[in-house]
Amino acid sequence: MFDIEAFPTPVDDFFPAAIPMAPSEGEDSVAPETPSARAAAAKRAEAERKREERAKRKADGVPDPRAVDAAVIGAFVAACARRGHGRTIAQTKSLSGLAITLQDIVAGAMQELVEVKGIGQQQAKRAILVRLGLAR
Numbered sequence: 001m002f003d004i005e006a007f008p009t010p011v012d013d014f015f016p017a018a019i020p021m022a023p024s025e026g027e028d029s030v031a032p033e034t035p036s037a038r039a040a041a042a043k044r045a046e047a048e049r050k051r052e053e054r055a056k057r058k059a060d061g062v063p064d065p066r067a068v069d070a071a072v073i074g075a076f077v078a079a080c081a082r083r084g085h086g087r088t089i090a091q092t093k094s095l096s097g098l099a100i101t102l103q104d105i106v107a108g109a110m111q112e113l114v115e116v117k118g119i120g121q122q123q124a125k126r127a128i129l130v131r132l133g134l135a136r
Contacts, residue, residue: 061123063113068127071117075108076100105132 033041054064079100080086088098106128113124129135 061120063117063119063124063127065127065131067113067117067119068109068131071109071112072105072128072131074112075105078108079104102132 057064082104083098083100085098085100089095106125109128110121110124113119113128114121117124119127126135
């Protein structure tokens with residue numbers, strides 16, 4: 001079979017040591033940036049920018065646009081339900097003659113943002129009107 005005594009001792013003498021790969025004189029020690037690394041850095045920078053933007057809006061008392069959208073949609077759904085539009089559509093198979101006032105939507109969204117989310121009335125009203133394209 002094999003003679004165990006035939007292997008060199010210690011084993012470290014048998015395998016060569018790793019050679020450190022230090023940069024040569026004048027070479028840059030940083031690896032070149034890959035396209036995926038650039039994309040990841042850009043994504044991190046954009047995420048940081050958005051975090052700062054959200055923090056500034058929050059400090060100014062301006063509601064998050066997603067919260068405003070949700071409040072407007074919720075107000076629209078509630079107004080449809082209050083007026084029985086779902087039942088009317090099911091019976092007539094038509095949308096004609098259905099109406100919801102802008103007041104219904106703004107009032108419902110205001111209630112959600114002010115009473116539920118705790119946003120100031122002026123900030124909530126401004127955000128809703130801007131989101132609906134009625135103010136700048």
